[in-house]
Amino acid sequence: MIVTDLSSIESEWLDLYRRSPTATPFQSPAWLLPWWRAYGSDEPCAIAVRKNDALTSLAPLYVLRDDDESLGMFVGSGISDYLDMLGDDAEAVLAELAGIDCQLWDLQQLRPSSPLLTAALPEGLSDAVMEQEPCPILALGGELGSTHFRKKIRYYRRALERDAPVVVEEATSANLDALLAALFELHAARWERRGLPGVLADDTVRQFHHEVARGMLAEGELRMYATRVGERIVAVFYGFAHGGSVYYYLSGYDPELEKLSIGTLIVAHAVEQAARDGATTFDFLRGAEEYKYAWGAVDRMNMRRQVFKNDER
Numbered sequence: 001m002i003v004t005d006l007s008s009i010e011s012e013w014l015d016l017y018r019r020s021p022t023a024t025p026f027q028s029p030a031w032l033l034p035w036w037r038a039y040g041s042d043e044p045c046a047i048a049v050r051k052n053d054a055l056t057s058l059a060p061l062y063v064l065r066d067d068d069e070s071l072g073m074f075v076g077s078g079i080s081d082y083l084d085m086l087g088d089d090a091e092a093v094l095a096e097l098a099g100i101d102c103q104l105w106d107l108q109q110l111r112p113s114s115p116l117l118t119a120a121l122p123e124g125l126s127d128a129v130m131e132q133e134p135c136p137i138l139a140l141g142g143e144l145g146s147t148h149f150r151k152k153i154r155y156y157r158r159a160l161e162r163d164a165p166v167v168v169e170e171a172t173s174a175n176l177d178a179l180l181a182a183l184f185e186l187h188a189a190r191w192e193r194r195g196l197p198g199v200l201a202d203d204t205v206r207q208f209h210h211e212v213a214r215g216m217l218a219e220g221e222l223r224m225y226a227t228r229v230g231e232r233i234v235a236v237f238y239g240f241a242h243g244g245s246v247y248y249y250l251s252g253y254d255p256e257l258e259k260l261s262i263g264t265l266i267v268a269h270a271v272e273q274a275a276r277d278g279a280t281t282f283d284f285l286r287g288a289e290e291y292k293y294a295w296g297a298v299d300r301m302n303m304r305r306q307v308f309k310n311d312e313r
Contacts, residue, residue, distance in 0.1 A: 002096070003046040004158070006036055006075070006270065012055045014219075016086050021243035024283075026080040028242070031216030035076050038208040044075070047096045049089040057087025059116075072105040072121065081135065081247070082302070083109040083287040090119035097307070098122045105292050106309040108132060109286075112293050117303055120163035125196040125307055132304040136297035138282040146202055153268050155262045164230035167268050171217060171251045179226050180206075180213060183236040186252030193255055200250070209238075216240055223247075225273070227266050229257075235266035245281045272297065 003009055006029075013029045025031055038043070042064045049057035061076040073085040085093055093116070097105060103119055109132060110117055123126055144150065160166050171179050183230050184200050191198030198306055200206060216222035227235040235253035248270065253263040284292040286302065 001048050002100070003048050004043060004044050006033060006046055007062060009046075009048065009055065009058075013058060016055050016058060017082075020086050022087055023084070023242060024111075024245070025216065025221055025240035025242050025247060026081055026082045027060075027084055027086050028077055028216075028219070028221070030219055031080065031212055032075050032213040032222070034215065036207050037078070038204050039078070040075065044045075045072075045100055046075070046256060047086065049096075051094045054077070057085055057089035057093060059085035059093045059097075061097075061105075063100070069107050070102045070247075072102040072108075072184055074098070076105065077108060081109065081249075082111060083107070084114050085116055088115045090115035091122075094119055094307070095115040095122050098125055103309055107305045107307065108302075109133075109173065110199070110303045110305060112301065112303055114303070117305055120308065124310055127308065128306045130304050132302040133286045134288050134299040134301055135286055136284040136288070136292040137300050138284065140280055140282055140294050141270075144271060144275075149294050151290070152261070156265055160229065160257075161224045162266065168229045168266075169226050169228065170310065171213070171222055171226075173217065175226075176213060176217060176224075177201070177210075179224055179233070179236055180210060182226060182233040183224075183250070183252045186233070186236060186254060187250065188252075188303070190252065200252075210267075213238075215237070223274070224272060225266060226287055227253075228260065235262045237248050237266045237270045239277065240276070241277075245283050246270065246277075246279045247283045248283060249285065249304055256279040 010029050017023055017028050044062045047059040048055055061072055062075055064071045076083055105118055111286055115140055118308050184206055187200045188198050213222055221240050223239040224245055225237045226233045239248045240252045271282050285296055
């Protein structure tokens with residue numbers, strides 16, 4: 001069935017998400033409902049599959065229309081590192097998709113394990129599958145990075161502690177707004193040095209992350225840490241957790257402390273805390289930045305499946 005009001009199924013959507021350990025936080029209503037309120041447009045057409053009146057799969061999609069052209073995408077496209085359906089009834093989703101008036105479904109940022117990559121297409125559709133972007137993944141449970149890398153982290157921690165007491169605090173309902181404000185300020189400070197505003201400069205983006213952070217905190221899936229030197233917040237880590245994985249979304253740090261690798265130190269805390277919490281992987285998300293591989297992360301490629309109506313290709 002087609003659902004045009006995502007908020008109308010929020011409760012059962014959340015239940016399905018909680019039952020899906022292989023999902024990522026980017027398939028959660030705590031991420032996608034704020035995304036739709038901030039960025040959604042045109043025609044929502046989420047595909048819901050039910051068995052015995054229970055929601056078993058959900059593909060949150062929408063269609064953009066411009067005159068005679070139409071493009072279908074996942075809700076969350078653009079700023080979500082992973083996009084996918086929940087559940088594994090992929091053939092049922094594709095059968096429903098085939099009946100929607102849309103020339104092209106561009107299903108991006110799929111992990112290789114996505115059922116949407118391998119499900120058979122119904123008659124009248126064709127496809128193209130390709131690699132998209134690397135997501136470096138760090139397996140937890142062993143040594144983190146090289147011996148030299150670990151020594152550097154210990155050195156910078158001692159150097160940071162010479163001038164004032166250093167404390168790392170975790171986000172709570174009481175300090176969440178302060179930590180978000182610090183994240184926005186510190187992230188902007190780094191980008192200002194390059195003469196650019198940064199991705200968090202826009203008021204709509206900031207409101208989106210306020211809503212996401214509150215929802216993720218309530219769900220127990222927010223992973224947000226702040227480093228204080230004395231009374232001053234000098235670095236913030238902003239990420240999420242679900243199903244044994246921690247996801248590093250964004251951070252900000254004081255560029256004046258860059259020589260002390262303050263950004264690396266806040267990530268180090270998040271990695272170590274993930275291991276202490278029993279997580280099995282730390283996901284650095286999209287992008288092949290060099291610092292991710294210093295930890296020992298290994299690429300996993302996101303995939304893209306474009307599905308065409310045969311007479312529209």
